[in-house]
Structures are given as structure tokens and as C-alpha cells.
Amino acid sequence: MLANHAEPELGIHLRSLVVLLPDPEPHTSIMGYVGGEHPTDWKVTDAPDKYIELLRKSIIGIEIDIDRLEGKFKMSQEMGKGDREGVASGFGKLQSHVAQQIGCIVKQRSDEKDQ
Known part of the structure; x- marks a missing residue:
């Protein structure tokens, strides 16, 4: 997080490009993803193929390419x-x-x- 201590208000700005993923294949790799540090006992590949195909039809995949993320440090200075x-x-x-x-x-x- 970037901090600008001269500004009293909080501001977070995200600039990104969002792309629709038309190919359903990448969706399989993101189904059930919980992050690298959060292990899971179940994997999507453990499910029957029919169930996976049903899930795949219900998912619209997007890719977010974050160009810049900015934020300001705030500790109640906007109050009286x-x-x-x-x-x-x-x-x-x-x-x-x-x-x-x-x-x-x-x-x-x-x-x-x-x-």
C-alpha cells in the first residue's frame, strides 16, 4: 500500500484491464482455487466429469491485469x-x-x- 501522509482523506485507486476468457479450459484450473497458502482437502478433479462440466457451463471467466494500485494512509484525521x-x-x-x-x-x- 502506498501512503501519502500529507493528505487527510483515504483514497484507494485501482487501474486494471479486465478481459473475458472465452475458452472454458482455463476455468477448470481456477475452479476451487483458494490460494496457495490455504490448503484444501478437496480438488475439483475429484468430482465426476459430469459435475465438472456442469460447473464449467456456469462460470464466466475473467482475467484482471492490475496496472496500478494506490492507497493512502488514514488514521481518523478526517474527524474533528x-x-x-x-x-x-x-x-x-x-x-x-x-x-x-x-x-x-x-x-x-x-x-x-x-x-
Whole structure:
């Protein structure tokens, strides 16, 4: 994620090209895909051929070629000063190291906005 700390608002922009996949063959390779780090006990190829063919007819495949993805860092700085202070304080009171770090970031971003 790209961050622009000078901008107070959140913005995420995705620019891509979407292509319809007319050939049904690639669909078989994506049916049942859950990602490389999420193993599955079942594979599409375990199903009967008739079932796979039925699935294949119901799938419209697309390919998304991501050209650029941009985002901006946001930590409540779009809120009013009182709200920002409350958010920072609330996170600071939680019994979690991560929450306390978030509270510090919100406070820091709030202080930057007030300058």
C-alpha cells in the first residue's frame, strides 16, 4: 500500500484491464482455487466429469491485469479534534500492544493535522 501522509482523506485507486476468457479450459484450473497458502482437502478433479462440466457451463471467466494500485494512509484525521482525541485515548486504554501503537499513530496524525 502506498501512503501519502500529507493528505487527510483515504483514497484507494485501482487501474486494471479486465478481459473475458472465452475458452472454458482455463476455468477448470481456477475452479476451487483458494490460494496457495490455504490448503484444501478437496480438488475439483475429484468430482465426476459430469459435475465438472456442469460447473464449467456456469462460470464466466475473467482475467484482471492490475496496472496500478494506490492507497493512502488514514488514521481518523478526517474527524474533528475531539473525536480524534477520543479514538487515540480509547485505543491507548486497550490491553493490547497493537491497539496502543494504533492509539499513538492516531495521536501523532492528529497532532500533525493541528499544526
